[in-house]
Amino acid sequence: MLQSLKLIHEVKLGNRQVLRDHRWLQFLYLTREKRVNLEQVESLKEIPDNPVLQYVEKTLWILNDLDLPPLEKGIIEEVLIWSEVAKGGMHHQRKKWKEKGFQLDIHNIGSAQIYADEKMKEALHTRNLEREEFIYTLIATHGLVGQYIRGEIRYTSFQPLLQWIKESNNTTMNLIRILYHLNQCIVEAVSPAIWKSIQYETEKVLNAILQQEKNFDFPLKERLKKLRKASIQQGEDFEREYVRLMAPETEKVFDAFFKKIDVWYVEIALQDFTFEEFLKIFLLIYHKVNPLTIQHVSFEPFMRDMYYDYRGKKSINLYKKRMIESYLREFSIEELLVGKIPKNEHVELDVKPADPRGEIVNVSFNYSKAGEKLIEFCQEAEKSPLYERAIILLYDFFGFRKDAYDRLQNEKTYLTDMNNAHKHKRIISEYAVGNTIVDVGAGGGVMLDILSEDHPHATVIGIDVATNVIEELNRRKFRENKKWLVKKADALNLKKDFEPNSVDTIVFSSVLHELFSYIPYKGKKFNIEVVIQALKSSFEVLRPGGRIIIRDGIMTEPKEQLRLLEFLTPEGMDFFKRYVKDFKGRKIQYEQISERVVKLPVNDLMEFCYTYTWGEEAYPHEVQEQFGYFTPSEYQKSIKDALGEQVRILHFSHYLQDGYEKHLLPKIRVMDEHGNVVQLPDSTCFIVIEKKLQ
Numbered sequence: 001m002l003q004s005l006k007l008i009h010e011v012k013l014g015n016r017q018v019l020r021d022h023r024w025l026q027f028l029y030l031t032r033e034k035r036v037n038l039e040q041v042e043s044l045k046e047i048p049d050n051p052v053l054q055y056v057e058k059t060l061w062i063l064n065d066l067d068l069p070p071l072e073k074g075i076i077e078e079v080l081i082w083s084e085v086a087k088g089g090m091h092h093q094r095k096k097w098k099e100k101g102f103q104l105d106i107h108n109i110g111s112a113q114i115y116a117d118e119k120m121k122e123a124l125h126t127r128n129l130e131r132e133e134f135i136y137t138l139i140a141t142h143g144l145v146g147q148y149i150r151g152e153i154r155y156t157s158f159q160p161l162l163q164w165i166k167e168s169n170n171t172t173m174n175l176i177r178i179l180y181h182l183n184q185c186i187v188e189a190v191s192p193a194i195w196k197s198i199q200y201e202t203e204k205v206l207n208a209i210l211q212q213e214k215n216f217d218f219p220l221k222e223r224l225k226k227l228r229k230a231s232i233q234q235g236e237d238f239e240r241e242y243v244r245l246m247a248p249e250t251e252k253v254f255d256a257f258f259k260k261i262d263v264w265y266v267e268i269a270l271q272d273f274t275f276e277e278f279l280k281i282f283l284l285i286y287h288k289v290n291p292l293t294i295q296h297v298s299f300e301p302f303m304r305d306m307y308y309d310y311r312g313k314k315s316i317n318l319y320k321k322r323m324i325e326s327y328l329r330e331f332s333i334e335e336l337l338v339g340k341i342p343k344n345e346h347v348e349l350d351v352k353p354a355d356p357r358g359e360i361v362n363v364s365f366n367y368s369k370a371g372e373k374l375i376e377f378c379q380e381a382e383k384s385p386l387y388e389r390a391i392i393l394l395y396d397f398f399g400f401r402k403d404a405y406d407r408l409q410n411e412k413t414y415l416t417d418m419n420n421a422h423k424h425k426r427i428i429s430e431y432a433v434g435n436t437i438v439d440v441g442a443g444g445g446v447m448l449d450i451l452s453e454d455h456p457h458a459t460v461i462g463i464d465v466a467t468n469v470i471e472e473l474n475r476r477k478f479r480e481n482k483k484w485l486v487k488k489a490d491a492l493n494l495k496k497d498f499e500p501n502s503v504d505t506i507v508f509s510s511v512l513h514e515l516f517s518y519i520p521y522k523g524k525k526f527n528i529e530v531v532i533q534a535l536k537s538s539f540e541v542l543r544p545g546g547r548i549i550i551r552d553g554i555m556t557e558p559k560e561q562l563r564l565l566e567f568l569t570p571e572g573m574d575f576f577k578r579y580v581k582d583f584k585g586r587k588i589q590y591e592q593i594s595e596r597v598v599k600l601p602v603n604d605l606m607e608f609c610y611t612y613t614w615g616e617e618a619y620p621h622e623v624q625e626q627f628g629y630f631t632p633s634e635y636q637k638s639i640k641d642a643l644g645e646q647v648r649i650l651h652f653s654h655y656l657q658d659g660y661e662k663h664l665l666p667k668i669r670v671m672d673e674h675g676n677v678v679q680l681p682d683s684t685c686f687i688v689i690e691k692k693l694q
Helices: 003-012 017-021 023-029 051-064 070-082 091-099 107-119 129-141 144-149 155-167 175-188 192-210 220-227 229-233 238-245 248-258 266-270 275-288 300-306 318-328 333-337 369-381 387-398 408-418 422-431 446-454 467-480 491-496 512-518 529-541 572-582 602-622 632-646 660-664
Strands: 262-264 296-298 307-310 313-316 347-353 360-367 436-440 459-464 485-488 503-509 542-553 562-567 597-601 647-655 668-671 684-691
Touching (some): 003 023, 003 051, 003 070, 017 023, 023 051, 023 107, 051 175, 070 107, 070 175, 107 129, 129 155, 144 175, 144 192, 155 192, 220 229, 220 238, 220 248, 229 266, 248 275, 266 275, 275 318, 300 318, 313 318, 318 347, 318 360, 318 369, 422 446, 503 529, 512 529, 512 542, 529 542
Parallel strands (some): 436 459, 503 542
Antiparallel strands (some): 307 313, 542 684, 562 597
16 A cells, blocks of 8 residues: 555544644645535535545545556655645645745645745755656646646646656656556546546647647637537537637637636636626636736636535526626627726626736636625525515616526426426427427427427427526537527517518417516516517417417406315415415415315415415415416407407317326315315316418
């Protein structure tokens, strides 16, 4: 076993004398900070107390199992035990290092400086300077091969190693073997799969270094593509976006800037931002640094600030992300190129120098005090029914969006839910006709999939007003090679994006009630005129013979019917009273008959049941939405009144949606006013409207 592994084992057993005798272990063991790249982390809470020491120990175990000559193995061992020390040390120790000017923010350089500083404490006649210089150089350049392959660093960053090799031509050591296995230990300790995937590229880079290649840098486009690898895997169409955004002047600025800088933690920090946002962030940085001195741009502070645990899993802080997105939408790339950067009172890019010479900067975003407090409030509200109120407050205060479809931390669940009810969506597709089909509120895209499969010769277009939904659909389209199209468009003004008489089928699958619930139309939400406007907007772009297909909530009639609702569990009444207080659609009328029984209008009963069916998980959203807004007769009359003589209702039906009774029967009993058990009324309507041929 390696001596270093024995020492780590000793200190774990409580032998603190080991720390006094071995400074590298002292620095790694005595540390309060958890400085770790979050890419491979699934939960922030599950990060071990000392992740750096744990990582170093992994590298050493990999080395321990390699069959190498003792001299080479000893050199790699010493490099590994010192390579991460700049991430360790107690507060007072780190303060001393910073006072000495050590570059702790670029930890390979900082670790090499610490190694050299510690070696100065040894008597000169006892030192092997040639060996130490080699180890110092390897520490200063350790990990750079992997970062070069990822596009993070320039080939010129290998200069210390290139220079050492040039001056040490007579060395008897097998340099390629040492460098290869050093990189194996470094990368494989992070992920064996990553090491397996870059072995060939590692050999290629090391051969270039050993052959003293003078220029082995990636062209700008290739380097940016490497930095966007995670985004591309999520579905970013990099080639298309590069052509769209990289005008000659933009490319010229980026080429000059990236030839000067290494970037750290950029992929994990910016992978959830679009390529356009990525470019804007770098242009903001460009205007805040000294282009003559800058060499390193670290996104480590931004990375640490942008992630937190949501339900036990590492998640991007979408509250902060939305604020940054909103800020970045205020200006164009062209404006940034000429230095037009508007001030935003709530968010700004923060670029802090990490050294006196301005060679290293740390990047993050700052938020106003009000913004910080609201973000804290939103994160706390995730645990309670206050969640949706908090999100709306955030949007209203900062004016981020006009809609409330953006479900933030619940957006993936939301999009998954929208993809359910596959059977009902298939029926919608059976009624679709023509060559141009538009799915309003495309959500997760399952309706687009079905329409494309059933109508292979049609152009299927999904529209949505929520930017995050559009972005995710575009990523999925690219990732899964889907033929459907997607665009941001307003259902209330479709003629802005579609020519009159140009669309054959328009689908509203569980969307109209959301327009009704969320859009403040003519100054108020829950305005039935928003549904009418959506139908009129659709009819304007519909071809004669074309169809509007609606699947949505329905109210029952006669509206005056009263029902008794009995809760079969003790907590049911408390849930009901909370719902009555929180429901935004209308005032729920009820009379409490007994400890577990209330009397209320049948449609108030059904609105409550929609929420009670899905429980606490969906509660914050369901109390914001009114699912039923027309009775069958009201719906038919409104369609005819809104669309006039040109409309023909081809199909009109309503039914109780699958799942309600299954989920509700163990929890409630529904009765008429005389106490007789009755069935739940219909919840959902299915309507097909046709525009008559002229």
